[in-house]
Amino acid sequence: MSLWALSNPDDLVSLQRSSAVNGMIRNPYQIPTLEECPECGNSGGLGGIIPIECPQELRELLETHIDHGEYINLSHEEYGKVVDVARKYFREKDIIAGSRLLPLYWHVPSPPEQSVFWPGLRCIFHESLVAALEQNQVTGLKYIPIEVARVGSLRVDNKSWNRKLDSLDDSEMLEASRPFVDNVERYGNFFLVEAEEKVFYRMANELNWIFCSTCGHVKEEPNHDQYQEMVETWSQDFVIPRRFVPDLDVFKCPGLGRFVINDKVKEILKDSESGNFMTKAVRII
Secondary structure: OOEEEEEOOOOOOOHHHHHHHHOEEEOOOEOOOEOOOOOOOOOEOOOOEEEEEOOHHHHHHHHHHEEOOEEOOEOHHHHHHHHHHHOOOOOHHHOOOOOEEEOOEEEEOOOOOOOEEOOOOOOEEEHHHHHHHHHOOOOOEEEEEEEEEEEOOOOOOOOOOOHHHHHOOHHHHHHHOOOOOOOHHHHOOEEEEEEOOEHHHHHHHHOOOEEOOOOOOEEEOOOHHHHHHHHHHHHHHOEEOHHHOOOOOEEEOOOOOOEEEEHHHHHHHHHOOOOOOEEEEEEEO
8 A cells, every 4th residue: 555645736836826726714603712721721722623504693602702803812701601602502522712613615816727725724625526535435534515705816827927916915815816706606516625534643642642622732742852753754754654554545644744645545636637736655664
């Protein structure tokens, strides 16, 4: 079995041109973060995505904690009120500070003509690629629906690209991509893609790390130097110890791209004719 690190290509010249191709994700509803976690003392929150539509009762409460379009860090008391409402709709273990709720919106400054996209630290697949992966019974991925909110009219090839765009942030880039496409449905459906298995947690368990159940930060991290040495070795040599390789077609591993995939998945991606990715061989040791 061969393994490959899958990641975004490095040929888009600038972060702004990458944003123009891959877009940006907006999530209007999330479990707020904390000023100071009562369990571990950290601020913020590292919750993931709860793939459930945010209920109206919770939406109305969350909207009272937004200032200039951004969620504010809450005191423990205010955070507790949000959690009390969230418990009515979600499992207790899923309610972690910073967790994002559906719907998620994707804004793309240029027409989405590939099958794979890399907005920020996330990954999006077109429905045609998802169908091929499911048809071939690929294991290790979960697919979360994402709504295409806006599609702009920018072109990112070297001939068309306006270098003035290299000075813009994401919001400015989106505005510069007007006029927006009227009928975004023409591009089909898209899904946010996440790995079910993250080697990071296997490593953390082996190193006896303890995570905070309230905000998701590491509460105790003995052997941190050992963790750093492992990740540095893996990323420099593109290797992974056999004991950390799960029996899945796709997984996520520190230092090895966005995902680690096997030959079957690589061939499916190749057949999708999407050029917006790159792979590099990973050696099992």
